[in-house]
Amino acid sequence: MANVKGSSVCRTATDEGKPADWVPGGEKQTVVDPMKMFHELPREKLFITGSEAARESMRRANIDIAIAYPITPQSESMQQAGYLYDEGYIKEYYRAEEEIGTFSAISGASRAGVRSLTATSGPGLMRGMEAISSWPGARTPIIMLNMCRVINTPLAIQPDNIEMSFMLNTGILLLHAENQQDFYDYPLAAIMASEQVDVTLPAVVSVDGFFCTHARGPVEVTPEEYKLPPRDGWRSAVPAMDNENPPARISRDAPIQKSNFISYHMHSSWQQEVFAAVERSAKYFDKYLGGLIEVVNPDAEDFIIASGCAVSQAREAVRQEGEQGRTVGLVKVKSIRPFPTEQILDAVKGAKRILVPEFNQAGWLHKELCAVLYGRCNAVIKDGPRVFGGMTMPTEMVLEWLAEFRKEVK
Amino acid sequence: MSLETLRPSPAFADVLPIEYRDLVEHGPYNNRGGDQSKQTIKVTDMGKFKEVIEEHPMCAGCAMTLFIRLVYIGMPNPEHTIVVGTAGCGRLAISQASVPFIYGNYGDTNAVASGLKRGLEVRFPDQKKDVVVMAGDGGLIDIGFQGLMHSWFRKENFTTIMLDNEVYGNTGGQESGMTNQGKVLKMAPRGKFGEKVDALGLAKVAGVDYIARLAPTNPARVARTVRRAIMVAREVGHSYIQAYTSCNIEYSIPTPDVMKDAFEIEKERYGFEEIISPAAKAYLDEVEKKPKKKKSD
Ligand SMILES: Cc1ncc(C[n+]2csc(CCOP(=O)(O)OP(=O)(O)O)c2C)c(N)n1
Numbered sequence A: 001m002a003n004v005k006g007s008s009v010c011r012t013a014t015d016e017g018k019p020a021d022w023v024p025g026g027e028k029q030t031v032v033d034p035m036k037m038f039h040e041l042p043r044e045k046l047f048i049t050g051s052e053a054a055r056e057s058m059r060r061a062n063i064d065i066a067i068a069y070p071i072t073p074q075s076e077s078m079q080q081a082g083y084l085y086d087e088g089y090i091k092e093y094y095r096a097e098e099e100i101g102t103f104s105a106i107s108g109a110s111r112a113g114v115r116s117l118t119a120t121s122g123p124g125l126m127r128g129m130e131a132i133s134s135w136p137g138a139r140t141p142i143i144m145l146n147m148c149r150v151i152n153t154p155l156a157i158q159p160d161n162i163e164m165s166f167m168l169n170t171g172i173l174l175l176h177a178e179n180q181q182d183f184y185d186y187p188l189a190a191i192m193a194s195e196q197v198d199v200t201l202p203a204v205v206s207v208d209g210f211f212c213t214h215a216r217g218p219v220e221v222t223p224e225e226y227k228l229p230p231r232d233g234w235r236s237a238v239p240a241m242d243n244e245n246p247p248a249r250i251s252r253d254a255p256i257q258k259s260n261f262i263s264y265h266m267h268s269s270w271q272q273e274v275f276a277a278v279e280r281s282a283k284y285f286d287k288y289l290g291g292l293i294e295v296v297n298p299d300a301e302d303f304i305i306a307s308g309c310a311v312s313q314a315r316e317a318v319r320q321e322g323e324q325g326r327t328v329g330l331v332k333v334k335s336i337r338p339f340p341t342e343q344i345l346d347a348v349k350g351a352k353r354i355l356v357p358e359f360n361q362a363g364w365l366h367k368e369l370c371a372v373l374y375g376r377c378n379a380v381i382k383d384g385p386r387v388f389g390g391m392t393m394p395t396e397m398v399l400e401w402l403a404e405f406r407k408e409v410k
Numbered sequence B: 001m002s003l004e005t006l007r008p009s010p011a012f013a014d015v016l017p018i019e020y021r022d023l024v025e026h027g028p029y030n031n032r033g034g035d036q037s038k039q040t041i042k043v044t045d046m047g048k049f050k051e052v053i054e055e056h057p058m059c060a061g062c063a064m065t066l067f068i069r070l071v072y073i074g075m076p077n078p079e080h081t082i083v084v085g086t087a088g089c090g091r092l093a094i095s096q097a098s099v100p101f102i103y104g105n106y107g108d109t110n111a112v113a114s115g116l117k118r119g120l121e122v123r124f125p126d127q128k129k130d131v132v133v134m135a136g137d138g139g140l141i142d143i144g145f146q147g148l149m150h151s152w153f154r155k156e157n158f159t160t161i162m163l164d165n166e167v168y169g170n171t172g173g174q175e176s177g178m179t180n181q182g183k184v185l186k187m188a189p190r191g192k193f194g195e196k197v198d199a200l201g202l203a204k205v206a207g208v209d210y211i212a213r214l215a216p217t218n219p220a221r222v223a224r225t226v227r228r229a230i231m232v233a234r235e236v237g238h239s240y241i242q243a244y245t246s247c248n249i250e251y252s253i254p255t256p257d258v259m260k261d262a263f264e265i266e267k268e269r270y271g272f273e274e275i276i277s278p279a280a281k282a283y284l285d286e287v288e289k290k291p292k293k294k295k296s297d
């Protein structure tokens, strides 16, 4: 698009300053069926950081607009998004004024009917929470990458995923990536699920900062000449704010203007529908991610249930227990919202002990599990080990907790 | 818009709601024969055509509602316009218009509009969509200050209209940044501490291309100013209109005296003023000359 007349600032001119024969990267890519991308295309193995995995994911995600405000450990990824914009893989991009501005702007972009991406970490998420918590009700498909870090005082930039607990009751779809590979795969799946007509909701992919974002790991990527289908602004639970509808006196944004019975009813039914849409997204994640959970050693009596980085620590503990001749099961919870209640129940139906290691102080996953498993499963659910503020979780710690647990619960 | 993409079958024309038919046949939609710069609906014809806003639940005699009504008449292309608003009295009327209305969180308007406008430019490269923010003085100069300023610095291609009633009307009459110094209002029991924020001066410093201040005393001028602001935002840069829209309730202005007050305040300190950048001026000269040329041809 041409530069705006008379203005020194150029906004949508993706080709500004490029040679005449420049072809935007995105235009050299071919659209591929999402299921084919997720499960069939050949993959090349790279050894890259989580931030680089996010870049490769964004490159293939057919993103129209990316808006963000830098914060450690998110900045690495969002400046990569800037390079992708420069290369023509993302059509529009800017650094916003701060996070309320960022998350408000991205909701405006999504209302225009285009695929919109943002990212943040800890304090940035908290600052933008008013805007974020209004995305689901506005039925705005948005993809947000969330590189978790410490919030609260004393200030730190270290990994800690307490911030995820603030999103649990918003109506946002929430995935938790275990490693660099997930941080490549999950955003693509989340985008496709969030834009389904019967979903039309924002999606967040959280990852534990630094451990994943700044460390290298093996990541198998699909060929970069393939990208996801574009967002279709016409396919949505609510019309885009594009004034392409017949003139009518009705605001699309839930018109709750007054304090009266109709407005109470409208808000409650609207919210009911938002949370029903969260549940409806499960079938898409199931397809795209090959299940909302992953189960290792399904017949075990001892189970570890974990999400994010804690899964990797648990995997190693399970392996070492195996070497000692003890079978320990593992449930990796990929999707926190929708929460895979039935799948988890089914996986742990024979369990006696369930350990829930977490990288936060509050133990939000433990609370979630207790809430859904209470009265429906015979296992004792133990909260811990828990590390936070940047601490690592040595495998020995998980092993000690397991040993202790076996003594406590015979 | 839908008049092209979604056209009802002529066989159904007579069973469509009269509301819809009037908007299309006797309203400001689709009545310019393809020439978007041509304003065929005139303020002086008010009452003879279907307006995009007709009903509202605002206080009787509120000057803000008259102004909002005029804004919609002034829009050069309502069928491709999206209005962004926020908490505050104005949204009670704005949300009832037949132009899409985004109602976000309090003070988020200029950030939402930035993303919206850029998104629309990506999605509709061949169709200009006008984005207009209409929000209260508190919504823009207090809670929304940062977003307002940065949208100006970034020269976002949309229009900001401040409904300046010099008070937080919707929450019951607290002072705002746009209240005059010394004015006793709620939360200013000893009178407003600082001066009224010089939003026009800030707009100038920020390089806003078209800046206007007015009171709704001259309806034709309001419509013309809105049209100029939107046209400049479409092609040149940002535009800002600051309108005195008194709050008769919180300022205890008797309803029959609302317009008298508007004339008085206009004379005293709210006179019509336009600040136009050279680029905006050149553009406006070009588009506003067109009809004359045609006549002489
Ligand atoms: C985050 C947040 N803070 C505060 C409010 C409460 N609030 C709603 S409207 C309003 C004041 C409106 O004043 P103004 O923007 O000047 O518009 P007016 O009602 O005078 O037209 C306030 C403080 C809110 N809705 N959201």
Ligand code: SF4
Pocket (backbone or CB within 6 Å): B058, B059, B062, B063, B064, B089, B165, B169, B170, B246, B247, B248, B249, B250
């Ligand atoms: S409170 Fe004031 S600004 Fe709000 S509708 Fe009533 S008169 Fe108008």
